[in-house]
Amino acid sequence: MRLGSAFVVSSSGLLRFRISSWKNQDQAPVRARVHPHMTLSERSFQAVRLLAGVGRELRSPAPVATRETTPTGVPERDQVPETDKWDLTRLYTSKADWERDLKACSGPWEKLLSFKGRVTSCPDTVRQVLDEYLSTARVIERVYTYAHLLHDQDLRDDEAKNMYVRALDLHTRYAEQTAFLEPELVQLPDAYLEPGQGLEPYKHYLERIRRQRAHTLSAAEEALLAASAKATSASARAFSAMNDADFDFGSVQDSQGKSVTLSHGSYGTLMRSKDRTLRRNAFTALHQRYRGFENTLTELLAGAIETHVFHARARQYHSSLEAALSPNAIPVEVYRNLLDTVRKHGLGHHHRYVALRRRLLNLGDGPLHMYDMYAPLIPDVDLAMPYEAAVDSVLASLAPLGNEYVRIATAGLGERRWVDRYENRGKRSGAYSSGCFDSEPYILHNYDSANVNDAFTLAHELGHSMHSYFSRRHQPYHYADYSIFVAEVASTFNEELYSRYLFQTKAGSKAEKAYLVNRSLEDLRGTLFRQAMFADFELRIHEMAEHGEPLTPAALRQAYRALNKEWFGTEDVCIDEEIEWELFRIPHFYYNFYVYQYATGISAALALAERVLNGGTAERDAYLAFLSAGSSVDPMDALRIAGVDMTEPAPVQAALHRFGALVDELDALTR
Numbered sequence: 001m002r003l004g005s006a007f008v009v010s011s012s013g014l015l016r017f018r019i020s021s022w023k024n025q026d027q028a029p030v031r032a033r034v035h036p037h038m039t040l041s042e043r044s045f046q047a048v049r050l051l052a053g054v055g056r057e058l059r060s061p062a063p064v065a066t067r068e069t070t071p072t073g074v075p076e077r078d079q080v081p082e083t084d085k086w087d088l089t090r091l092y093t094s095k096a097d098w099e100r101d102l103k104a105c106s107g108p109w110e111k112l113l114s115f116k117g118r119v120t121s122c123p124d125t126v127r128q129v130l131d132e133y134l135s136t137a138r139v140i141e142r143v144y145t146y147a148h149l150l151h152d153q154d155l156r157d158d159e160a161k162n163m164y165v166r167a168l169d170l171h172t173r174y175a176e177q178t179a180f181l182e183p184e185l186v187q188l189p190d191a192y193l194e195p196g197q198g199l200e201p202y203k204h205y206l207e208r209i210r211r212q213r214a215h216t217l218s219a220a221e222e223a224l225l226a227a228s229a230k231a232t233s234a235s236a237r238a239f240s241a242m243n244d245a246d247f248d249f250g251s252v253q254d255s256q257g258k259s260v261t262l263s264h265g266s267y268g269t270l271m272r273s274k275d276r277t278l279r280r281n282a283f284t285a286l287h288q289r290y291r292g293f294e295n296t297l298t299e300l301l302a303g304a305i306e307t308h309v310f311h312a313r314a315r316q317y318h319s320s321l322e323a324a325l326s327p328n329a330i331p332v333e334v335y336r337n338l339l340d341t342v343r344k345h346g347l348g349h350h351h352r353y354v355a356l357r358r359r360l361l362n363l364g365d366g367p368l369h370m371y372d373m374y375a376p377l378i379p380d381v382d383l384a385m386p387y388e389a390a391v392d393s394v395l396a397s398l399a400p401l402g403n404e405y406v407r408i409a410t411a412g413l414g415e416r417r418w419v420d421r422y423e424n425r426g427k428r429s430g431a432y433s434s435g436c437f438d439s440e441p442y443i444l445h446n447y448d449s450a451n452v453n454d455a456f457t458l459a460h461e462l463g464h465s466m467h468s469y470f471s472r473r474h475q476p477y478h479y480a481d482y483s484i485f486v487a488e489v490a491s492t493f494n495e496e497l498y499s500r501y502l503f504q505t506k507a508g509s510k511a512e513k514a515y516l517v518n519r520s521l522e523d524l525r526g527t528l529f530r531q532a533m534f535a536d537f538e539l540r541i542h543e544m545a546e547h548g549e550p551l552t553p554a555a556l557r558q559a560y561r562a563l564n565k566e567w568f569g570t571e572d573v574c575i576d577e578e579i580e581w582e583l584f585r586i587p588h589f590y591y592n593f594y595v596y597q598y599a600t601g602i603s604a605a606l607a608l609a610e611r612v613l614n615g616g617t618a619e620r621d622a623y624l625a626f627l628s629a630g631s632s633v634d635p636m637d638a639l640r641i642a643g644v645d646m647t648e649p650a651p652v653q654a655a656l657h658r659f660g661a662l663v664d665e666l667d668a669l670t671r
């Protein structure tokens with residue numbers, strides 16, 4: 001996961017305060033790391049976007065993960081040695097310094113606001129406005145970053161919480177006050193971008209905003225759309241309220257007759273239980289709950305889909321898919337190519353995997369059931385290591401990226417103290433990489449040496465941090481952040497290198513090898529196959545709405561069932577009836593074509609890992625150039641710099657090929 005507070009040009013919003021890129025919580029629960037889905041700030045960002053009338057849909061926030069109970073033996077923050085904590089003094093040497101900055105950037109921003117209504121009056125004004133706007137944004141980002149890191153160190157610390165809330169409030173006010181910028185900049189005359197007008201440093205930045213011009217309506221129409229945004233997002237909010245707050249799943253019984261609480265939080269754990277009765281009971285009870293509300297849930301989902309279609313049509317896009325992808329300049333071929341390629345080259349491997357799963361679970365003559373899909377296949381092995389050993393092995397695995405990369409990473413994990421290593425009382429759980437233009441790319445971790453997944457998490461977060469480091473070092477502030485579309489590439493790339501390294505050097509026994517292979521398989525299954533299936537369903541239901549086909553509970557369920565049959569096959573698995581109601585519990589279907597990026601991200605990462613590992617300095621340098629590109633080019637072009645073209649089948653094929661090879665390997669290792 002990556003947390004980065006940043007003001008960057010977003011696709012359809014000039015102001016984009018991005019707090020996190022997040023992993024789908026619904027994917028194969030192989031990772032130990034928690035992916036807090038979205039923080040408060042993301043909601044305030046949404047509020048701002050809504051105020052600005054951007055008309056994009058809500059992402060429904062999931063609760064931020066915090067530990068309910070702290071195990072005994074966890075120290076208080078002040079008992080943790082300094083060397084095990086991140087060094088925030090590189091950001092602010094004291095809270096007094098932070099207060100000074102907060103005050104300095106708190107407005108009322110008279111100069112900036114004085115440009116309202118005349119932002120594009122001449123090129124020189126545009127430059128002044130952007131200089132002014134970005135220089136304040138940069139300080140606010142710094143103020144915010146410090147407060148949020150301090151807050152996360154110990155969520156019980158009232159002073160830090162107070163700082164955090166004030167920083168958040170400042171950000172929200174700034175975003176609201178500057179919401180006039182984007183609509184004015186959309187109208188920027190072409191001539192302003194000619195050479196010699198003084199806007200070269202902002203050329204791509206402005207071009208991205210201007211691209212929206214063809215889809216921008218008259219001022220009166222835009223005002224009307226903006227005013228309707230709250231009403232048209234009601235379906236998504238209602239689903240979130242129902243799913244997150246109202247649903248109570250009660251409890252289920254395990255094979256011993258013991259009662260176990262069923263909740264969103266426990267469901268993943270129960271699906272990984274070795275107790276098949278418990279898995280079956282949990283699976284059945286959860287989906288029966290959704291079944292009881294299928295009419296309401298259908299209306300909510302249909303409402304969200306129709307909102308996407310409405311906005312796409314109002315803005316004169318050919319389809320809701322095009323509307324969702326175009327702000328980031330992602331061609332619809334990328335989406336269709338993903339689905340076509342998985343269908344053509346992946347489903348065979350996926351069916352073989354299902355057969356292997358059936359064999360390894362020793363189910364006798366009976367088929368695999370949908371509630372067997374996450375049951376553990378391979379016993380845990382002891383690959384545990386202390387933090388220092390994890391650092392050494394992660395750094396060693398990154399050697400293919402060259403001396404400079406390793407040198408910077410070594411310093412980051414070492415004397416520059418990017419990482420807050422261990423758990424302390426009150427600390428936010430999980431792991432993330434976060435920072436801003438003027439900070440180190442910090443990593444929050446809760447490293448537990450008993451769990452090898454935590455070493456993978458370190459590799460993953462370091463991938464994000466190094467991407468941020470390279471982008472910030474090579475780009476000016478306004479291009480220093482990278483798009484969500486590429487956000488998980490560097491992190492997944494590093495995990496892949498780490499997995500291969502451990503496999504080659506540390507895994508001695510068959511059991512250890514099988515463990516690592518299975519780990520990679522589960523990752524690919526959850527991130528590539530499952531997300532591609534979701535993406536396929538999302539496209540289908542949007543097309544149904546666009547073609548005027550009624551979205552009824554039966555129509556939705558049939559479409560979802562058909563996809564499950566196709567994805568899992570029918571030879572080794574029983575497609576249980578309850579799976580049809582799964583569609584009603586996936587929050588991502590409200591996000592407007594979001595999940596495909598998980599699948600394209602891991603595909604790009606695996607294709608690039610192959611390329612770098614099998615290539616020479618040219619391939620490596622191309623990858624480093626990608627890390628350095630930030631948002632100075634569109635995300636598709638950034639990946640082309642690295643050497644992959646996501647409109648082509650090759651990268652997805654490479655990931656599918658890797659999956660197939662891993663299936664063979666696990667099969668051989670378990671004979």
Ligand SMILES: [Zn+2]
Pocket residue numbers: 001002460464488491
């Ligand atoms: Zn990540």
